[in-house]
Amino acid sequence: MIRFEELTKTYGQFTAVNRLSLTIPAGEVFGFLGPNGAGKTTTIRMMMGILVPSGGRVLVDGLDCHGERAQVQRRVGYLPDNPIFYDYLRGREILQFVAEMHGYPRREAADRARQTMADFALQDAADEFAVNYSLGMRKKLGLACALVHEPKVLILDEPMNGLDPRSSRDLQDRLREIAAQGTTIFLSTHLLDIAERICGRIGIIHHGELVATGTTATIKQQVSASADASLEDAFLEITAEA
């Protein structure tokens, strides 16, 4: 479903992402882990066509994310790490706008918006200007925008960042539901316990290079043979500065 082919991004002398190659089959929940500044957000932005790859390419459902961005967006829902919304617009208006921009006719878009807001328990705040939302509510609204068109692929950039425990748990449950329906989920995070809980496979990126891939069990085994090794230890070991 998602295929990275030697994806590279350089800024002058500095390489942010270095020849990333990876394949993610449909229906998988893939966790993209890494320290700060490792290149996670850069990779995701290249998938969304916001950044232009310096080399290689990334394909979603066989389509090039840079060359055929508009087609790719039909299949993709995106949640950035800090969703900022338009000023002077209410939550439900923004959601309806997004649904209409994805091609739904007006009435249907309005219905979808209402339904999705109810799903996310946002109907009370629906008439509030989006700029007044707290971070958690903005993330929920962002996720609603990402899901309103029932995409095949969900791309999330640090979705749990800044959420309180209940919201975080709600989000995890929802992601599991969505994955169970066959959606491919690609999420970046540095919260290891959550990655362990919801991801099928994880990949660890360090200084722009993919240094480890596999299930959490596989990765833990790479570092220590004992059964109760934590992912945290494994992660710190793998991403230690040489």
Place this chain on the structure above:
Amino acid sequence: MHQAPSSLRAVWLLTRLRLLRRFNGLTGAFSWSRFSAKARRKATPAKSRTRWPISLLLVAFIGLSITNQARQTVLNLHGGIDSPQASETIQAEPARAAGAAAQPHMAAGARFSAPLARALALELLLLLLATMCAAFGARELTQADWDMEWLVTLPVKTEALLWGRIIERTLGDVLGIFALWPICSVVAWYSGHGWGAPLVGGVVAFALLPLAAVGHTLIDTGLRLSLSPARLRNVQAIISVVSVLMLLLAFAPGMSASDFGAHFPAFFPEWAMWTPPGLAMRTLNAHGIGEALTPGALLLAQVAIVLVLGVALLRRQLRNGVVASGARESVRGSPAQARAASIERGLRLASPIQWRESMLLLRDRNFLVQTLFMPALIVAPQIVLNVHAGEIPAFLNSAPAIASIAFGIAAYALLFSAMQTLNAEGGALWLLYSFPRSIESVLREKAALWAGLALIYPLVVIGIGAWYTQDSAMHVVGHASMALLGVPIFAVIAVALGVFGSDPLAAEPSKRLRLTFMYLYMALAGIYASAIMIATWWQAVAFVVLTLLLALALWQKARDELPFLLDPAASPPARVSTSDGLIAAMVFFVLQIVIAASVFAVTGALSGYALLLSFAGAGAVTYLLARYVYWRAKTEAVPVVFDGPVGPALRLGVVTGVTAAAAALVYIVVAQQFGLIDDLSANRPSDRLTLLWFALLAVVAAPVFEEFIFRGLVFGGLRRSFGVVPAAVASAAVFAIVHPPPSMLPVFVLGIFAALAYERSRALLAPMTTHALYNAIVVGYQVFGLQVPAAS
């Protein structure tokens, strides 16, 4: 634990921080670390787009124009106040009003009369108030003041913070400096300070600026703390309107030749000369240090008192904490919302993007005022002032003037709406990227919306003008249509320039639109507006076509840029685009005129030979320039001369060339019969060398260079976005326009054939052959050919 800094040191540190921030902003990406190869990346380096030499030029230019405006103001006030007979003369002879004969003159070093001093003091007061109010135009007023919130966590007394803020606002208030310094300097000049005038003016201006800073800070803080956000927006809109009115009032005396300024002294009573603006005037106009000492010292004392009082007031305002409500108002359940909801339902007819833009317009009162009311606000007083001077009959009677002004208002409205359209997305630009639509189609819809809204004004103005004017209906319709056609074209230009000029990654909203492009837009709009005024009908048609082409070219370039907007490091690969062709055509056009004029100046005659030389010369220079630029930028798909077998290309060129030449010959014969074209055979050069040179220019030089520009660049660039026929017609039109009028039609035909030749062979050899043959046959015929008797 070490000592907290003393208040004085804290103020110094705060001010230094602010100035450092401003300095960094101005010098932008001019970083030294780029020269060190081992620089570790700390954060993503910005694209080096900040061109500070241009900013410097802009500053110089603005400074000069404002100084000139100030000078005009002083002179006009002097004329209107001190010699009322002169102003009566102006009233009675409106035609001479603009002439130098009625220009008031003032000797430097003169002591101002009391009324004049009062008028100028009022002027200073208006500018001061305008500066104070103008700072509210920015949108940030309604957002929480994180700055203050963070600063109060430092171990520094609140007074120090407040002093620091006021000092920073004094020193860093660019608008205030531009408003006050020039006029103070001009007044100082006319008071006889000679070359020290700017210095003296600067000292006085900086003595007055703290007043504006205090006022601004007081109102700013007071408003934030006491008003609900909804009221805040309304107040902000009102204040920005007031500031514009003040500025207009201040500049009014300098702008028209009326005696408007003569009323000024009446509004500034004599006792007010003891207030800071009056004292400033007296200091400036004083002769010698002794005389200046008293008003100067008083001025400083008064300013100091205001500052101390101001800080005390602020301290009192902030005694309950620094944080305001900050949040936008809750929109649920208020009765006003019910009414608004019905409007919103009606607006649903538009596309989602257009609906969203309209929502923003309706709900953001400040934006509404700026976009839709400001244009009227700026132009109406101009008209009122001119009415006052007795020019109303002339103005309303003239269709070109009405149309020109109508277009001007629309262009101004577009400056604030269409040009900002990408910027208005702000931090939510990522949302646009997540839609399954090209950003270009989104921008197209926005351009359509703003063009529609901007048309309201011209339609109204033209309607009123058409009612009053005595010009013929044809006249009105002709000029009006040029103005109305210009609005959608300039909407496209504004959006395209907005794309170039916007920097969505910039953190500060005010830095987001680069001034250079706003200036470019204003220049283009100004040229179009003057063209409406002065062009004959066929010039107007040509102009509209050219502007349309320019708009399309800019749009094409903007479209290239769109995928790279949010990427701080990547830029679109250099490609040949229509805009390159248009620029090359313009350079060619200008150079050709210059060369022809030089030849004329030197030889005193403008022979056909001279014309040919100018064409070839201009072509050569343009060609070389274009090649050089492309080589430097490593542009891809630069037009090539040879591509594939030479034989078929030559054959194609011969066929098209002969056809075009035949058509041209027919045209020439017919035109000579009717006396439309002179018989050029009289200009046949006599000696062989000149003949050879002549032939070389006509058959080799001109075709090679011109084909590169008009077929390679213009046609090739157009072809990237359009089909063969439109691209051929457009490129041939541009080609024809740069030739002298009698030869436009056959040259247009040549252009079409050459374009077709280029299209078939994909290389320049064929069209070059076409052109060479055409030149050989047509020019040869005209110079050597049969003498066809012209109609008498």
